[in-house]
Amino acid sequence: xxxxxxxxxxxxxxxxxxxNRAKVLEAARAAFAEHGAEAQMEDVARRAGVGVGTVxxxxxxxxxxxxxxxxxxxxxxxAFVRGLLDEEPDPWRAxxxxxxxxxxxxxxxxxxAAALALMAGGTMGPREHQMRELLALEEQLLAxxxxxxxxxxxxxxxxxxxxFCGLASVVQAGGDxxxxxxxxxLDGLRPPAR
Amino acid sequence: xxxxxxxxxxxxxxxxxxxNRAKVLEAARAAFAEHGAEAQMEDVARRAGVGVGTVxxxxxxxxxxxxxxxxxxxxxxxAFVRGLLDEEPDPWRAxxxxxxxxxxxxxxxxxxAAALALMAGGTMGPREHQMRELLALEEQLLAxxxxxxxxxxxxxxxxxxxxFCGLASVVQAGGDxxxxxxxxxLDGLRPPAR
DNA sequence: ACCTGAACACCGTTCAAGT
DNA sequence: ACCTGAACACCGTTCAAGT
Numbered sequence: 001x002x003x004x005x006x007x008x009x010x011x012x013x014x015x016x017x018x019x020n021r022a023k024v025l026e027a028a029r030a031a032f033a034e035h036g037a038e039a040q041m042e043d044v045a046r047r048a049g050v051g052v053g054t055v056x057x058x059x060x061x062x063x064x065x066x067x068x069x070x071x072x073x074x075x076x077x078x079a080f081v082r083g084l085l086d087e088e089p090d091p092w093r094a095x096x097x098x099x100x101x102x103x104x105x106x107x108x109x110x111x112x113a114a115a116l117a118l119m120a121g122g123t124m125g126p127r128e129h130q131m132r133e134l135l136a137l138e139e140q141l142l143a144x145x146x147x148x149x150x151x152x153x154x155x156x157x158x159x160x161x162x163x164f165c166g167l168a169s170v171v172q173a174g175g176d177x178x179x180x181x182x183x184x185x186l187d188g189l190r191p192p193a194r
Numbered sequence: 195x196x197x198x199x200x201x202x203x204x205x206x207x208x209x210x211x212x213x214n215r216a217k218v219l220e221a222a223r224a225a226f227a228e229h230g231a232e233a234q235m236e237d238v239a240r241r242a243g244v245g246v247g248t249v250x251x252x253x254x255x256x257x258x259x260x261x262x263x264x265x266x267x268x269x270x271x272x273a274f275v276r277g278l279l280d281e282e283p284d285p286w287r288a289x290x291x292x293x294x295x296x297x298x299x300x301x302x303x304x305x306x307a308a309a310l311a312l313m314a315g316g317t318m319g320p321r322e323h324q325m326r327e328l329l330a331l332e333e334q335l336l337a338x339x340x341x342x343x344x345x346x347x348x349x350x351x352x353x354x355x356x357x358f359c360g361l362a363s364v365v366q367a368g369g370d371x372x373x374x375x376x377x378x379x380l381d382g383l384r385p386p387a388r
Numbered sequence: 389a390c391c392t393g394a395a396c397a398c399c400g401t402t403c404a405a406g407t
Numbered sequence: 408a409c410c411t412g413a414a415c416a417c418c419g420t421t422c423a424a425g426t
Contacts, residue, residue: 013390016389016390053391
């Protein structure tokens with residue numbers, strides 16, 4: 001939930017700085033949702049009602065700002081999967097809902113796709129802690145599915161980032177081709193003998 | 195094979211203009227292979243040994259230059275699939291080799307991924323003629339595979355662009371995760387009853 | 389301590405001057 | 408007809424001056 005750098009003690013910020021940081025993040029969410037990766041820093045500053053310098057004071061680079069949004073998305077995704085684990089009794093349906101969540105999430109947040117690509121590439125990069133946590137939860141989910149015999153025996157959590165990355169890019173491609181894509185993909189994850 | 199605009203009569207170019215155009219394309223191939231989408235026009239001009247203005251005379255925009263490379267790639271891909279159709283007797287292996295070609299091709303040419311995304315999105319865009327030709331060849335290939343009972347009955351050529359688009363993004367993500375991804379994907383395309 | 393916004397750097401694109 | 412490269416526009420980033 002904390003938006004401070006991991007492993008670094010949160011610096012005490014002046015009250016107005018805290019408010020500005022929040023306004024910048026809020027503005028960035030809107031700007032990135034609307035314009036994707038080519039959202040402009042000047043625009044973020046304008047929406048937040050601050051000078052560009054303030055944006056850069058809180059986030060040293062556009063990339064860093066995008067990553068902060070990704071961090072939020074990770075938290076939400078982790079919460080979602082945790083929710084599935086104790087609310088969705090059907091292990092296959094739970095897996096299916098993970099993929100649907102991934103697809104739905106792409107529409108409003110394009111920086112997220114870049115993060116998924118990082119995971120798929122195996123370079124944990126920053127957000128390593130969150131990536132591990134998400135993978136651990138997904139492994140639990142898969143364990144249930146394997147035990148129920150509804151997925152191929154050899155499917156493990158570390159296979160998933162690449163699958164999500166692929167799905168993300170198909171969703172980004174536009175149109176509704178991703179639905180058919182997901183159908184083929186999910187069918188292919190079932191155990192070979194049916 | 196022609197690199198002129200489709201449906202527009204090829205203008206007669208002065209001999210030096212023809213040479214320059216070829217030099218620019220050659221330079222662009224190298225620049226894009228090395229730096230991906232953020233290759234610089236100035237760099238392309240330098241490699242080609244011409245002024246930037248000349249690059250812009252032949253290709254009105256960086257996007258247009260990237261598209262010219264994509265056009266070449268389309269031609270090569272079409273030739274490759276055509277080759278498969280009369281050299282590869284095993285219909286499953288032929289399909290497999292299409293995907294492997296797609297993956298291999300990503301390493302050296304990142305603009306290609308954008309074109310695949312266009313196809314996946316269903317927006318034929320420019321290159322429509324080439325897209326249709328490629329799809330027609332792939333449909334022939336799939337027809338053979340379906341007849342031999344080695345792929346799911348309902349798999350059609352228009353399903354493929356999304357699959358290629360997904361694979362492309364996983365390859366771009368780096369690492370070798372794409373091999374496992376491709377394994378899962380291809381297994382999933384086999385007929386359900388084995 | 390933190391904020392502002394003019395100034396700088398970089399790169400895509402244009403165009404006046406050349407051949 | 409085509410080429411050149413200085414100049415322009417745009418946007419990410421910095422920093423001197425303010426509060």
